[in-house]
Each structure stands twice: as C-alpha cells, then as structure tokens.
Amino acid sequence: MQFLLILLLLFIVIGLLLPQSYNVTKSININANTHIVKPLITDFSQWHKWSPWKKLDPSVELSLGEPSTGVGAHQSWQSKWGAGEMTTTALSANKMVLNILFAQEHIIAAKVIFTQNAKTVTVTFQITGQATLPLVSGYVAVLSEHILSNAVSLGLNNLKTVAQLSDAQTIMENHGSQNRTSKN
Structure with missing residues (x-):
C-alpha cells in the first residue's frame, strides 16, 4: 500500500513538473502552385480530401458553418x-490563422503559412496549445504534442498528394484544350 502511495505521489509530482504547453511545427514542399494548394486548406469544405482525422477516428462527425471559407469560417x-x-480568425495571401477549441476549454492556436517558390509551395503548420487539466496537464501536453505531430505530418502528406494530383490534372486539361483544333 505504501508503495502505491509513493508511486501516485511520484506520478503527480512528475506531472506537475512537465511543461503544460506544447508546440508542433511541420512543413512540406508541394510541387504545385499556391492557387491549387491554398483553397484546399482555407476552405473547410475541402478538408475531407486530405485531413487525416476521419481515418484516425472514424466516429468523427463534421459540421460546416457558413461561410466555409474566409475570416469567420467555422x-x-x-x-x-x-x-x-x-x-x-485571419487570412492573408500567405497565412491563415485558426483558433481551435476542444471540449469547451482547451484552446489551440494554429497558423498555416504558404511560401511560393519557383515550382513548389511550402506549407507550414504551426500549432501551440496549453493543457488545463489539474494535476495531469503535463502528461496531456506531452500526449497532445505527440498525437498532433503525427496527425499533422499525415495530413501534410495527404495534402501533397491531393494538390499534386489536382495540379497535374489542371495542367493536362489546359494542355489538352490548347492542342484541340476546331472544325469550321
């Protein structure tokens, strides 16, 4: 019994010493133009094409607000x-800012940054949050950082696939329309 009490006390002390905040930053280079990539992220109605959450948790039921894009999209x-x-909460040519609320109490701030290079766009997701559960916030923060890091990496890889296929399809369609001859 005394051993269990010591383990419980040790668990609590370690939890109190762990950082309660977490940060995740992940980037990916996508061989597509920003005008192909950006709408996949800034329009919530497009997230089903690349977001990993439905595969990670099949019980997820999404509801889109109106509008689904732009400042105030929900x-x-x-x-x-x-x-x-x-x-x-903010949208510019190269950045989208999001506020995320879990269980009516856990607030996360996220930024998506778009950097257009010669033939690629770099998409960077930055997520910061803070756990607020008494006594176990440190453990929740470590777990949240681990889960979000893996989920964001998976989502960025999915986004890359969808964007590059969309860009290739657009190029093929444009190339095909230029090669068509009209009969008079």
Missing part, C-alpha cells in the same frame, strides 16, 4: 473522444 466536430470547433 467547422465543428463530435466524436467518441469529444467535441471541438475551429474558426478562421
């Missing part, structure tokens, strides 16, 4: 793991 979800909502 998306919410419900799953066996809880509920949440995401709102676009």
Whole structure:
C-alpha cells in the first residue's frame, strides 16, 4: 500500500513538473502552385480530401458553418473522444490563422503559412496549445504534442498528394484544350 502511495505521489509530482504547453511545427514542399494548394486548406469544405482525422477516428462527425471559407469560417466536430470547433480568425495571401477549441476549454492556436517558390509551395503548420487539466496537464501536453505531430505530418502528406494530383490534372486539361483544333 505504501508503495502505491509513493508511486501516485511520484506520478503527480512528475506531472506537475512537465511543461503544460506544447508546440508542433511541420512543413512540406508541394510541387504545385499556391492557387491549387491554398483553397484546399482555407476552405473547410475541402478538408475531407486530405485531413487525416476521419481515418484516425472514424466516429468523427463534421459540421460546416457558413461561410466555409474566409475570416469567420467555422467547422465543428463530435466524436467518441469529444467535441471541438475551429474558426478562421485571419487570412492573408500567405497565412491563415485558426483558433481551435476542444471540449469547451482547451484552446489551440494554429497558423498555416504558404511560401511560393519557383515550382513548389511550402506549407507550414504551426500549432501551440496549453493543457488545463489539474494535476495531469503535463502528461496531456506531452500526449497532445505527440498525437498532433503525427496527425499533422499525415495530413501534410495527404495534402501533397491531393494538390499534386489536382495540379497535374489542371495542367493536362489546359494542355489538352490548347492542342484541340476546331472544325469550321
């Protein structure tokens, strides 16, 4: 019994010493133009094409708000793991800023940065959050950082595939229309 009490006390002390905040930054280079990539991210109605969450948690039920794009765009979800909502708070030519709320108390700030290079666009997701559960926030922060890091990497890889296929299809369609001859 005394051993279990010591383990519990040790668990609590370690949890209190762990950082309660977390940061995830992931980038990917996509062989497509920004005008192909950006709408896949800035329009919540396009997220189903690349977002990993439905595969990671099949119980997720998404609800899109109106509008689905631009400042004020809103998306919410419900799953066996809880509920949440995401709102676009700022949008510019090269950046999107999001506020994410989990379980009505866990606030996450996210930025998506678009950097156009010669033939590629670099997409960078930056996520910062802070766990707020008494006594276990440190553990929640470590777990959240791990889960979000893996999910963002998966999402960026999915985004790259979808964007590059869309860009290739656009190029093929444009090339095909230029090669067509009209009969008079």
